[in-house]
Amino acid sequence: AGDPGATAMMVGRGIRTGYRGRSPPIMPPQSAPLTIDYVLLASPRGFCAGVEMAIKALTWMVRAFEPPVYCYHEIVHNQRVVDRFRARGVVFVDDIAEVPPGSPLMLSAHGSAPEVVAQAEANGGYVVDAVCPLVTKVHHEVRVRAGKGYRIVYVGHEGHEEAVGTMAVAPDAIERVESRDDVDALAETDQPVALLAQTTLSHRDWDDVRDATLERWPDMWVPGRSDLCFATTNRQHALLEIAALCDAIVVVGSANSSNTLALEQLARDAGCERVLRINSATELPDDLSGTVGLTAGASAPEELVQSVIDRLDPTHGVDEIRVTDEDEYFPPPRALRNLINGVSVGLSMAFGGIATEFDDRSVDASEVLVALE
Numbered sequence: 001a002g003d004p005g006a007t008a009m010m011v012g013r014g015i016r017t018g019y020r021g022r023s024p025p026i027m028p029p030q031s032a033p034l035t036i037d038y039v040l041l042a043s044p045r046g047f048c049a050g051v052e053m054a055i056k057a058l059t060w061m062v063r064a065f066e067p068p069v070y071c072y073h074e075i076v077h078n079q080r081v082v083d084r085f086r087a088r089g090v091v092f093v094d095d096i097a098e099v100p101p102g103s104p105l106m107l108s109a110h111g112s113a114p115e116v117v118a119q120a121e122a123n124g125g126y127v128v129d130a131v132c133p134l135v136t137k138v139h140h141e142v143r144v145r146a147g148k149g150y151r152i153v154y155v156g157h158e159g160h161e162e163a164v165g166t167m168a169v170a171p172d173a174i175e176r177v178e179s180r181d182d183v184d185a186l187a188e189t190d191q192p193v194a195l196l197a198q199t200t201l202s203h204r205d206w207d208d209v210r211d212a213t214l215e216r217w218p219d220m221w222v223p224g225r226s227d228l229c230f231a232t233t234n235r236q237h238a239l240l241e242i243a244a245l246c247d248a249i250v251v252v253g254s255a256n257s258s259n260t261l262a263l264e265q266l267a268r269d270a271g272c273e274r275v276l277r278i279n280s281a282t283e284l285p286d287d288l289s290g291t292v293g294l295t296a297g298a299s300a301p302e303e304l305v306q307s308v309i310d311r312l313d314p315t316h317g318v319d320e321i322r323v324t325d326e327d328e329y330f331p332p333p334r335a336l337r338n339l340i341n342g343v344s345v346g347l348s349m350a351f352g353g354i355a356t357e358f359d360d361r362s363v364d365a366s367e368v369l370v371a372l373e
Contacts, residue, residue, distance in 0.1 A: 035289045036314040040245060042238035042295035043322040046252075046302050047365055048231030050132030051076050053330040054109035055365040057130045059372060060332070060340055062088050065104040065126070072096060072116065073108040073161050075130065077257035078299040079279060084372050096120050104128075110161035111135035113168030128335045134199050134229050135162055139169050141196055141223060146170035150221065151191040153177055155209045156198035160258055163198050178205075183212040193220040199229040200298070202262035203236060204269065231298050231326065232259045236266055238323045239295050243270035247290035250312075251277045252304050253297030260297030267293075280304055281311040288312070302366040329361050 047055075054075050061069045067089025074082050074092055082092065096119040099105055104126045107117065111131040120127045145152055152174040156163030167174050177183050195213050197206055206228055213220060243249060249267040253260030260277065267275040272293070278284060281304070292312055296305050309318060332340055340360065 034284075034286065034312055036292055036312045037289075038291045038316050039309060039312050039314045039318045040242040040291060040293045041305075041309070041318055041320040042235070042242055042293065043320050044231065044234045044238055044324065044326050045294075046296040046298070046300050046305060048229065048298040049326070049328040049330045050109050050134060050229075050231070051299050052365040053332065054130040054132070055081065056360060056363060056368055057128060057332050057336055058085060058090065058106055059368050060336055061104055061106055061128060062090060062372070064339055068103070070099045070103050070105045070125075071108060072099075072105065072112060072120065073110060074256075075106065075108050076299040077110075077260075078254050078297075078301070080301060080304060081299065081369065084369055088372055096123060099123055099125070101125070106130055108161065109135075111139060111165040113165045115168065116165070126335070128333050130333055132199070132229075133330055134227075135166070138166055138196055138199065138227050141194075141227070142166060142169040142174060145194040145196075145221065146173035149191060150194040151175070151189045152194045152196060153183070153186065153213055153220075154196050154198075155201060155206060157201075157258055160198065162200065162258075166196075166198070177209060177213075180208060180212040183209060183216065186216070193217040195220055195222050197227040198258065199227055200232050200257075200259040200262065201228060202266055203228065203233065204266065205262070229259070229298075230328065232262065234324055234326060235259065235263060235295060235298065238321065239263055239266055239293070240270060241321050241323055242293040242295075243267055243272050245291060246272060246293035248272070248274040248276065248288055249293040249295070250284070250308060251275065251295055251297065252279075252308060253277065253300045254279060257297045257299050260300070263295055263297060278308070281307040284308065284311050301369050303370060332360055 058071060058075050068091045069089060071090055071092050073094060075085065093099060096116060102124045105120055105123065107120060107129040109130050109132045117129065142152060150173065152170065154167060154174050154176050155178065156166065156176050157178065163176060167176060175186060195210060249272045251260060251263045251267065264275055264277045294305065294308060
């Protein structure tokens with residue numbers, strides 16, 4: 001790879017830079033050497049602001065309370081992340097009834113149904129809702145539109161935690177669709193129609209269903225700002241910058257991650273002959289060659305990307321193709337802020353320092369995960 005301080009070169013709309021990872025790579029088991037010429041690394045990739053917030057929040061819960069700490073659903077959709085928290089005493093449940101009364105409990109980043117939040121609060125323990133603020137925005141839109149008498153068409157994946165939680169906000173006013181056929185099957189209505197979406201959809205899925213819904217209800221209401229997560233959009237744009245230049249695309253992320261699957265499908269739709277979605281470097285096949293594109297879903301930690309780069313070991317190095325810089329930051333959930341500041345101030349004073357509040361923004365969630373291990 002080139003010197004990170006070297007002059008950047010434009011590639012399409014992206015910026016091509018030399019790349020050097022921020023943390024030491026994880027060495028996978030030894031296997032046959034690959035013959036990779038280049039790795040084109042999409043940027044942005046990996047953790048989004050909502051995932052950063054949720055992982056750091058659960059880490060504070062682990063440090064502040066004796067195990068077990070409970071979490072409703074997986075904190076994010078990535079097996080490496082979930083397993084690391086399990087090793088630190090976190091118990092993931094799919095029903096609040098599984099949580100012993102009075103136990104510390106976190107609600108996942110995907111958002112929870114109102115009755116789940118109420119049940120959690122009634123359980124008597126310390127409850128932190130780590131829902132992504134972008135999901136909260138959609139919940140608010142559902143509540144407002146339902147209150148104004150709208151029929152809501154919601155574009156989302158069946159069974160996905162975010163979709164389940166969002167539809168539960170106003171179940172009598174909302175219908176879920178995924179395709180043009182679903183839109184065509186909707187009953188006619190005299191009510192005004194509003195169109196909302198799961199935040200992690202691909203633009204292609206969203207655009208097709210939006211167009212179909214507009215054909216049926218040209219005057220329907222849509223949010224002034226898209227429900228689609230900016231991080232999901234950025235990762236898709238970055239992938240498109242490299243797809244045509246690659247002999248194969250590797251997408252790092254879990255099979256239950258909606259935005260990861262959207263990246264995989266987008267690479268296929270872009271015409272890449274070989275697309276692989278993997279959980280870790282150990283799943284890489286031995287017959288890759290040429291130029292390999294690499295990206296990661298919004299729940300995949302950077303350490304997994306590092307291990308894939310190390311396994312690919314490209315002869316001519318790694319070029320990072322950056323389409324934008326992300327500087328969005330979501331602060332810790334309100335219920336955690338006083339706890340974090342109290343713990344950090346107490347620790348600094350105990351060791352003879354000046355009482356100062358903790359700067360959560362300066363901490364990277366990928367580094368937090370490494371520290372947990």
